[in-house]
Amino acid sequence: MKILKNLSQITVSKNIPISKAVRKISFHESGVLLILKKRKIIGYLQEGDIKRALLKNNYSHETKIEKIMNKKPFTIKSNLSLKDKIKKLKINLRFRAPIVDEKNRIQGLLYFTNFTQLSDKQNYHFKTKLRKKIFIVGGAGYIGSVLSRLLLKLNYSIVIYDIFKFGISPVKDLMKNSNVKIIKGDASDTKKIVNTALGSEAVIDLSGIVGDPACDLNPTKTIVDNYINSKMLAEISKLLKIPRYIFMSSCSVYGLAKGKKKLNEKSKLNPLSLYAECKIKAEKDILKIKDKNFCPTILRLATVFGYSPRQRFDLVVNIFTLFATTGKKIHVFGGEQYRPNIHVSDVAKAIKLVLKAPIKNVNGEIFNVGDNRLNLKIKDIALIVSKLNKLSKKKVIIDKSSKDPRDYHVDFSKIKKTLKFTANTNIFKGAKELNAKIKQKKFRNINKVLFNNFSIESKNLYN
Ligand SMILES: NC(=O)c1ccc[n+]([C@@H]2O[C@H](COP(=O)([O-])OP(=O)(O)OC[C@H]3O[C@@H](n4cnc5c(N)ncnc54)[C@H](O)[C@@H]3O)[C@@H](O)[C@H]2O)c1
Structure with a gap:
């Protein structure tokens, strides 16, 4: 389990094309990109969002990510204890989530780094999702x-x-x-x-x-x-x-x-x-x-x-x-x-x-x-x-x-x-x-x- 505080490595502009997002996403172990405006999340992009978009015929590698990003991502409140944050991820079958404060400003990204940290139900969910x-x-x-x-x-x-x-x-x-x-x-x-x-x-x-x-x-x-x-x-x-x-x-x-x-x-x-x-x-x-x-x-x-x-x-x-x-x-x-x-x-x-x-x-x-x-x-x-x-x-x-x-x-x-x-x-x-x-x-x-x-x-x- 990791909390990433320095988000510059995974923050991108909504105007970049999918092709650039593909390259950027594979450089960080979290497997996610954030699009921020005045410290608030306006978009969230996971590998799965890119795959789904490309499989639809109306999107190509030139498409801007603004069109495919998730505009209402699942988040976790920063005032929860670490134990509760993890519990929330597990209950919601999430692998990762942005942490936000009471005004929805981004504080970090919480994500699992190791599958042994997952519950059985989560494990099954991710193993089947993440088959190679x-x-x-x-x-x-x-x-x-x-x-x-x-x-x-x-x-x-x-x-x-x-x-x-x-x-x-x-x-x-x-x-x-x-x-x-x-x-x-x-x-x-x-x-x-x-x-x-x-x-x-x-x-x-x-x-x-x-x-x-x-x-x-x-x-x-x-x-x-x-x-x-x-x-x-x-x-x-x-x-x-x-x-x-x-x-x-x-x-x-x-x-x-x-x-x-x-x-x-x-x-x-x-x-x-x-x-x-x-x-x-x-x-x-x-x-x-x-x-x-x-x-x-x-x-x-x-x-x-x-x-x-x-x-x-x-x-x-x-x-x-x-x-x-x-x-x-x-x-x-x-x-x-x-x-x-x-x-x-x-x-x-x-x-x-x-x-x-x-x-x-x-x-x-x-x-x-x-x-x-x-x-x-x-x-x-x-x-x-x-x-x-x-x-x-x-x-x-x-x-x-x-x-x-x-x-x-x-x-x-x-x-x-x-x-x-x-x-x-x-x-x-x-x-x-x-x-x-x-x-x-x-x-x-x-x-x-x-x-x-x-x-x-x-x-x-x-x-
Ligand atoms: N079978 C052998 O003894 C043998 C020996 C040495 C190397 N190889 C190599 O192994 C590979 C597979 O051989 P195989 O015996 O399964 O041959 P195969 O002819 O049974 O299979 C080739 C498959 O590729 C598909 N295909 C052909 N051109 C395509 C294209 N342009 N786009 C998409 N699909 C296309 C065909 O429809 C077919 O299903 C080949 O590269 C072959 O050169 C085979």
Whole structure:
């Protein structure tokens, strides 16, 4: 509990724009601004007032705070004892209040500095009110729809911001959860992003065109969606004083590696596609703007596999699983190339660890996300998956003449050491779970374009 007597740090003019108020409010632990006239309070502004105003369409960052301030704030009389003042805050479920004398002149600001000082009822009220908000761009996708559910379990409140390329159904059941806000919007819509991301603890960027073939279909759109949007999202996050920004990159930035040495975060990059090139450019520009108040972290994901409410069947383990489950042959092109793998729920776990890590451990850092035990040759992945349904080995066809140029053996020691991350799900377990979902007929019309990123991009391009 604190009484602030020197109010100059939190006193502002009624004519300042919301954008300035946002910056000022985040500099003081009380989380409030006062507007005074002849020592009397004519306005009172909390973070929540700003958020509510920005969510209404008729207010913008240029709006003067006079239009949104609370003109009749709750106050406490200075003649009460400290004990009674605190009691009054608690009874009224307030976290803070200005103290005024008998003539309503401001004397100070009383506020709690520590939640242990709150009553149970107050605690519940504030804990639910002050859940940390995580803004997930691309939150309805393959990884996003798994991550969203994990963050809700961890008591975060989330905003799923997405253009819903694959529809809203992967997150539709979350709509009734009061801790979820679902917003349809494009990552390039800066105004919408500013208005909806304000007050977040972190922005997680999972958006863009995903995968080499899908990106090659429309290079200009790929550069905008995968590079410019991500760089801009990071810049907006910094401007809004959002402390953390997590960007999803890919191990494909390593491309073809010469020699057998495992690639770590400091290894030379060798992009073989526009997808990988855009990831590298975005990584560099995002890391450039880090400072002690803005903590960007880059996650270079291994190839993801496993079941998600937004299923993909264009990823190596998932395609092989689909073939194995439906009794088809598994064709392997080349087979000797190494590919690192990671289960989709382990990606969500890695993101959680970054969110919870001390800033000093993740600020400006790049992590390969995977597990050394899951670095496998493609032909070995096919053989593991072929054990599902006791598929005959004869059904794994290895075409040695064809060779995929992407071959990388990645080192995941840094994430293990810094964040204590190891994968919970191996390939067989993940494939088995997906195999069961296919058998349960979880996916209607499994050959639909919705399950394949290349197909959806070509449909959008040619329709
Ligand atoms: N899945 C993998 O194997 C893998 C591997 C490495 C990196 N990654 C990266 O992880 C991230 C998520 O991948 P995913 O597999 O979940 O892909 P996904 O295609 O399933 O999800 C992307 C989501 O972003 C949304 N989106 C796309 N463009 C948008 C835009 N302009 N504005 C708002 N929303 C937009 C889509 O509607 C979709 O819901 C991507 O950045 C991807 O490059 C994925």
